[in-house]
Amino acid sequence: MVMDLLAIFVIGVLAYRIYKKQEEEPKKWKAFIVIIIGLFSFSITMPGFDAFVKIPILPLGVWILYFIYRNKVEKWVMYRRFAWLGFIANFIFLAAAFLSYPLQNALYPENELSTYMASVKEAEIVSTHPSAEKQQLDKKSLKSQMNTMRKDSIPSEEWYYNTVVNVEPEDRKERFPYQLTGTETKWGSGTSAVIYVEVDGKGLLVWTPTKQMYYRADSSILKGGK
Amino acid sequence: MMKTTKLTISIGLLIILGLVFYWYFPRTPVAFPSDKELIENMNDTQTTIRVEKIRDKIKIDEEHFFVPFISTTGDYGTSYWEWQNTKWKVLNIDNSGEPKVWKIDSRDPSTFRLVWNLHEDDKVDHMKLFLNRERNFHVTNGVEYYYPKLQMEKRVETASVSYGTMKLPNDWLSVIESLIKMDSVASPDLFGDFDLNRHMYFAWKPYDKSGIEARLEGTINGYSFFNDDIELDLVRLMDDSYFETSH
Numbered sequence: 211m212v213m214d215l216l217a218i219f220v221i222g223v224l225a226y227r228i229y230k231k232q233e234e235e236p237k238k239w240k241a242f243i244v245i246i247i248g249l250f251s252f253s254i255t256m257p258g259f260d261a262f263v264k265i266p267i268l269p270l271g272v273w274i275l276y277f278i279y280r281n282k283v284e285k286w287v288m289y290r291r292f293a294w295l296g297f298i299a300n301f302i303f304l305a306a307a308f309l310s311y312p313l314q315n316a317l318y319p320e321n322e323l324s325t326y327m328a329s330v331k332e333a334e335i336v337s338t339h340p341s342a343e344k345q346q347l348d349k350k351s352l353k354s355q356m357n358t359m360r361k362d363s364i365p366s367e368e369w370y371y372n373t374v375v376n377v378e379p380e381d382r383k384e385r386f387p388y389q390l391t392g393t394e395t396k397w398g399s400g401t402s403a404v405i406y407v408e409v410d411g412k413g414l415l416v417w418t419p420t421k422q423m424y425y426r427a428d429s430s431i432l433k434g435g436k
Numbered sequence: 437m438m439k440t441t442k443l444t445i446s447i448g449l450l451i452i453l454g455l456v457f458y459w460y461f462p463r464t465p466v467a468f469p470s471d472k473e474l475i476e477n478m479n480d481t482q483t484t485i486r487v488e489k490i491r492d493k494i495k496i497d498e499e500h501f502f503v504p505f506i507s508t509t510g511d512y513g514t515s516y517w518e519w520q521n522t523k524w525k526v527l528n529i530d531n532s533g534e535p536k537v538w539k540i541d542s543r544d545p546s547t548f549r550l551v552w553n554l555h556e557d558d559k560v561d562h563m564k565l566f567l568n569r570e571r572n573f574h575v576t577n578g579v580e581y582y583y584p585k586l587q588m589e590k591r592v593e594t595a596s597v598s599y600g601t602m603k604l605p606n607d608w609l610s611v612i613e614s615l616i617k618m619d620s621v622a623s624p625d626l627f628g629d630f631d632l633n634r635h636m637y638f639a640w641k642p643y644d645k646s647g648i649e650a651r652l653e654g655t656i657n658g659y660s661f662f663n664d665d666i667e668l669d670l671v672r673l674m675d676d677s678y679f680e681t682s683h
Contacts, residue, residue, distance in 0.1 A: 366573035419622035
């Protein structure tokens with residue numbers, strides 16, 4: 211988002227420089243439209259960098275404009291550069307997309323709990339399994355430990371089998387019998403999380419659209435109940 | 437001559453406009469039909485289920501009613517009604533009253549209603565309704581996933597009144613809404629079409645007076661007649677091999 215704005219700014223600066231260099235100054239709104247049409251392109255999609263990258267190869271917009279101005283040579287000379295700037299803008303946006311990855315990671319580190327749990331003002335504990343006890347959220351404890359919880363691995367297979375093997379369904383106790391609801395992810399991160407709380411109140415299983423993470427605290431974030 | 441033609445055409449246009457306006461302009465619902473009208477309407481809509489007696493007319497919102505009934509063959513059935521522009525229309529008629537979820541707006545779980553009309557011969561004293569997900573795990577591209585078992589329950593008394601409707605309890609709603617939110621980030625191109633069944637399901641368990649599971653004979657899978665668009669999901673009987681009760 212930030213990088214997209216920067217890309218538009220760069221294109222604006224380039225357009226202004228072309229505009230000033232012309233001996234005969236073209237109409238501003240026409241130059242603007244020419245840039246937009248210049249953006250049209252045929253692109254090929256290449257896999258790479260964990261995603262698909264669209265690389266523009268044919269400047270369709272420039273061709274269309276060339277066709278429109280085919281009988282007005284002096285006009286075409288005036289607007290030609292704007293048309294090509296439109297095509298080049300595709301590459302500027304592409305570069306911005308590449309650069310936004312490290313920026314995104316700096317603002318919203320993908321392994322930091324604070325990205326997924328920035329505000330706990332409205333947080334609440336919901337019991338999601340009958341083995342849960344009547345406990346409440348200890349907001350003070352949660353707040354004071356938010357930035358010091360340690361990331362740990364998720365031994366998912368072990369958790370699963372330790373809970374079910376040789377245990378009758380009616381005796382099974384869920385390792386994560388609570389959900390922490392009402393938390394907010396970091397502003398602008400565009401992500402979302404479902405957070406489960408471990409039975410001892412010291413572990414958080416954070417489930418995001420792309421992965422799961424597990425964090426441990428030193429003391430319980432639950433209180434009361436028995 | 438010209439004048440009369442023009443006049444005829446404009447009057448014709450006015451009548452057509454008026455009709456279009458009459459049919460398509462949404463109007464506030466008129467009073468919900470009487471028992472007799474409901475029975476006639478349902479028996480005219482289909483021929484398999486013969487409705488004999490309306491048990492109740494439960495208003496869900498201004499434009500939706502749940503109507504439990506008894507058929508001539510003694511089945512305890514359910515029907516679902518919606519106000520559509522000019523009339524009350526039955527969306528579905530079902531001759532079994534086992535619990536179902538009526539998703540009035542499938543994107544908004546606060547509009548979901550659990551509905552039921554249990555057969556009185558089954559003598560169900562109370563039932564438990566569940567929001568469920570099985571425990572699971574998997575590893576994808578080196579990322580480990582663990583899904584805790586979800587089993588949230590709500591007890592409903594059915595001894596004196598064997599039919600009813602229920603909103604989803606608030607804690608169920610917050611659990612479902614957090615998943616909707618995550619799904620919409622994961623695949624925004626779905627335009628908010630959320631499929632709850634991908635994540636969890638509703639279940640129920642009937643009990644008799646002494647607290648053991650009630651045997652169902654009257655309240656069983658039946659014939660369901662779909663008359664118009666409705667999202668109606670069956671609530672499954674709780675499978676004991678997934679039923680965890682430890683406290």
